[in-house]
Amino acid sequence: MSILGNRVKRIEDPDLLLGRGTFLDDLDDPMLQGALRIVFVRSYFAHGELLEVDTAEAETMPGVVAVFTADDIDLNLPRPGGAGSPKAMARPWLPSDRVRFVGEPVAMIVAETTSQGVDAAEMVMVDVDPLPAVVGIDAGFADDTLLFPETGTNRNSLMDDGWGDGGQAPDDDEFWQGCDVVVRERIENQRIAGVSLEGRASAAAFVDGRLYQWISSQNVHGARAEITAAHGLDKESVRVTAPDVGGGFGPKINPSPEDVLVGWAARRLARPAIWVETRSENLTAQSQGRGHSHQIAIGGTRDGRILAYELDIRADSGAYPRLGSFLPHFTRIMASGVYDIARVRSRAESVVTNSVPTEAYRGAGRPEATATIERAVDLFAAECGLDPVEVRRRNLLAPFDEPHRTPAGATYDCGDYALSLDLALEAADYEALRDEQAALRASGSRTALGIGVSTYVEITGAGVTDEYAKVEIKADSGVAGGVRAMVLTGSSPHGQGLHTALAMIVSDRLGIPIDAVTVRHGDTDLVPRGMGTMGSRSLQMGGSAVAMASDRVLEAARALAADELEAAVGDVLLDGGAGVFHVAGTPARSVSWARVGELAEQSGSALSVGDSFDTEGLTFPNGCHVAVVEVDLDTGLVGLRRLVAADDAGRILNPMLAEGQRHGGIAQGVAQALFEAVRFDVDGNPLTATLADYGVPSAADVPGWDLVDVATPTPMNPLGAKGIGESGTIGATPAVQSAVIDAVSHLGIRHIDMPLTPETVWNALQGATNGDE
Secondary structure (H helix, E strand, C coil): CCCCCCCCCCCCHHHHHCCCCCCHHHCCCHHHCCCEEEEEEECCCCCEEEEEEECHHHHCCCCEEEEECHHHCCCCCCCCCCCCCCHHHCCCCCCCCEECCCCCEEEEEEECCHHHHHHHHCCCEEEEEECCCCCCHHHHHHCCCCCCHHHCCCEEEEECCCCCHHHCCCCCCCCCCCCCEEEEEEEEECCECCCCCCCCEEEEEEECCEEEEEECCCCHHHHHHHHHHHHCCCHHHEEEECCCCCCCCCCCCCCCHHHHHHHHHHHHHCCCEEEECCHHHHHHHCCEECCEEEEEEEEECCCCCEEEEEEEEEEEEECCCCHHHCCHHHHHHCCCCCECCCEEEEEEEEEECCCCCECCCCCCCHHHHHHHHHHHHHHHHHHHCCCHHHHHHHHECCCECCCEECCCCCEECCECHHHHHHHHHHHHCHHHHHHHHHHHHHHCCCEEEEEEEEEEECCECCCCCEEEEEEEEEECCCCCCCEEEEEEECCCCCCCCHHHHHHHHHHHHHCCCHHHEEEEECECCCCCCCCCCCCCCHHHHHHHHHHHHHHHHHHHHHHHHHHHHCCCHHHEEEECCCCEEEECCEEEEEEEHHHHHHHHHHHCCCCEEEEEEECCCCECCEEEEEEEEEEECCCCCEEEEEEEEEEECECCCCHHHHHHHHHHHHHHHHHHHHCCCCCECCCCCECCCCCCCCCCCCHHHCCCCEEEEECCCCCCCCCCECCCCCHHHHHHHHHHHHHHHHHHHHHCCCCCCCCCCHHHHHHHHHCCCCCCC
């Protein structure tokens, strides 16, 4: 029986639970002995001309080895962001003429200890002539104050496919033909922070002309590429390693300027150096996610058939456009969601503002698309006077098992969206919930019940489809079966359970016990190439590469076994359960894996294969979430009573791992709906610089989730697996938002933007058109 599909406990957990993990601040590599500590001096102004950075007094402080400013840095300039952003908007390693967000590093202290560095940082005098802060998307687009005057605008990228002159949506009769109802609304997807358990951290040493760098990273090969470009070195001169990583969620895909400067300082001073950020630095200076404002229009017939959908995206890139300026591309191609809408058009434009740059955050462009189309469908249903579930049923794409091209430009692999909807509604007992809601309203209760439904589809693995893996078998008398398998992967585990998943694939393919499989990753010297972990890609692409390499190793092993058995290779089979090779039809005479390993060593044959997998098409996980909330009509307090999630991620290799991903994703999705938002005052000062102000929920703030299993295996990879890492985040957010709005809809409230804090809901209740009814 195959190990795949079983609830196998995570093999990486004992070390982590018993404190044997090695995170960046735990490193004791000999090359880091006597490492200097780095502290960054950061701007207290959101926007202003940088007149002087006076380091004279700091340089005399005890323990200070060096203080560096922009004039000292001789790295190559970084590349500007994606989607055609102007070169003038490229972020400097340290600013020389202007600061553009609170928390931007302006000087680097290198000291013997962190406390000495902190003391010295207090002595650096930063003279800034303040300029008006550009706070929020609307202010950015107004162009009243320019972050980069030489560009003449704050706008940095445009994707419109001929939308219309001047960015105005063409109000043509043909697009809206047949629409009895057209609903328009502005929908905000607020800026949020990653808040990984471990913040950013880097260590570096320059030894014998080679730069060694350790980074808390989701993608060591990508980090090496940026570091080598900055230093002007060839890739053989740089080794990047990721130790255990305490969470990523997107902000750790690319190295930050601080990461690159740590390596520069180690090289410049010929001494190792370490930087570990504080939580306040993490909340104010690490890249953040979302930050979209969407203007939508949705039209159709009064009986609930949607005919046309229009999406105008305005995105906040922060002070310097990077990945955040490109991510609206994913929002656009996922605009129509799970719905069969004949006419879809979209436009996206990004703008710089005086805030930390935006990059990927769990889902990266796809959650924004889902949150908006789901709110649009609810608004359309309300205008038509129809149940939102019924409107969804009437517009879902029919089940399909061959690629389906949408009007938004995506090609979905396979799906049965109605099945997920039906299963989730059945598990939630939707009709009974509606009856309970009606009874509460009739009784005049000051507690309102709300039910929110979100049907979603997302894209996984987009843009980074290729992945590398190597599987090597060696004799080892110390383990059961007498052989050990070593797996090298270009993917990057940082909490998902990928070690276990990859070991299960090897065990399934080769019949080697899972505890005799070792997984190595995150080292550019050990693994020749890789794309890391992002976009829910690791199992479907990294796992497929491991499966292919395992199959090729098996062929080599069968050839050795065939010689020993004096049989044709084509007649030799592997009995995975017993861990032996035998001739078909004669299982009594066999060769063990241990013997095959010995034969390989004796003959000099390598039971070692490296392979790459590159998919011909992407996968599109999908599902339905149903949220049930209670809202106190006197205070606006929201209580999440229940959340039912039916998530289709194709074939599930380990239900325990999948459930862990779903649990974590749902918690983050709920958090965006109810708690989390990065906020600034009118001068661009962050108001959420600590966890006392930024609303990360605890276990007490969320209920347990009701998980419903759905599986339509994809044909796009040999495992039949789709990504699962972001589905929970994408489905949960609009379900909870819709549930809260549904709870107060009888008061005339049609829309409330996230996060739905008590204050936000209470303010909406005060403006309700139906008063206290």
